[in-house]
Amino acid sequence: MSTVRFEPSGPLKGRLTPPSDKSISHRAALVAAMATEPVTITGYLPAADTLSTLDAIRTIGALVQRDGDRVTVRGCGLRAADAHGETIDVGNAGTLMRLLAGWLAGQEGRSFTFDGDASIRKRPVDRVAVPLREMGARIDATDGRLPPFTVHGQRLQGIRYELPVASAQVKSCVLLAGLLADGETTVVEPVASRDHTERLLSQLGVPLWRAGDAITVGHVDELTVEDIAVPVDISSAAFPIAAGVLVRGSRLLVEQVGVNWTRSGFLDVLDRMGAIVVGEREQRRDGEVPRGEPVADLDVAHGPLKGTVVEGDEVPLLIDELPLVALLGAFADGETVVRGAEELKHKESDRIATVVDGLRGLGAEIEATDDGFVVQGTGGLRGGTLHSHGDHRLAMLGAVAGLASREGVEVVGMEAAEVSYPGFGDDLARLQRR
8 A cells, every 4th residue: 555745835836637527427437338249439437447447348358458548349249248256246346246236237147256355345236236127127136235246147127217316327227227128117306326338328229218307218130339438537637627726836738628518516616606717518408318428628827715605416417526515625615525426435435524533533523423424614724644444525625725725635545546547647647846
């Protein structure tokens, strides 16, 4: 386990293109594996989680060639996946685990066992097992709800499933299963969550439509997949953006960022806090499923912040950036509150507990609540030591906190950042040298 110290920084300057989108990379590889003709994915994220996805689709029969961020997949077909008894190792990739289970649940007569690292074995699968069982799949999980677990493929029936908690992963799992199910499959969201799966399927000509909060997908016999381009991940870009906002005198241009409105809630929160972040944004689009992903260059500068409140209906639009909201709140004037964020408890770590404990250890005045946290802004952080707990976003949070702190931060387990942002520390160092 590596420990890296991040000292207080002078102004951050320059241009930066963060890594490609992790969520879209996962989905692109999975739908490419469902096709039988070769599919080229450009801008594929070569990080630990997404490389686990390439290994997983190889295990079930796809051929994969990778040259940097360019990946070519010759799939096994929508209904011909077969692991031949080999365990599918998902590593630390919860998105892969939940989405792939949806597709494989419809592989009649074949069984697939999923396993992963120590962290993944603590992450529940019951939230996807419940709707898949309603569709006719059989799933055997450890203690009824944890990995390792086995999906026994069955003939599936379309259902109408109302999500108890907004989750793009559960939604996507059910929609992918719906491609193989008899009849139509509908997922009803309590509030909007990221829609990358819907956009991708719509782009491929899959019968899919939205009516209010309900998304419906129809049965398809085969999937014809076009070449796919992956934009920059706004969840990764959020960390240098936050650093630019917090470190005095900074001015950055963060390039080619995906600004899909179902992912850009962090930018809306920054606006409310008074941060200087300028660039084109996609406006909220209810009642339709757009094709493709919008991108923009974001001009970021340091400036004063004020506290804000993030309510539950916003949470799915910035679920991965909420730790940064806590950090920004520590530097803001006034109180910052996040509510309705129970989903954070089911990430790589219990992010409510680990973020609160981690930032408190750096001098923040922060308290956990049942569904979020409350931060009393003090204008800055002292510094200290932050443990990543194997969570890539906590590792990067500690790095940004160190640059903006008074005394610096030691991040224990900094290697966790490689899961989504290879070279994160190098990118920060380049911005400091300019």
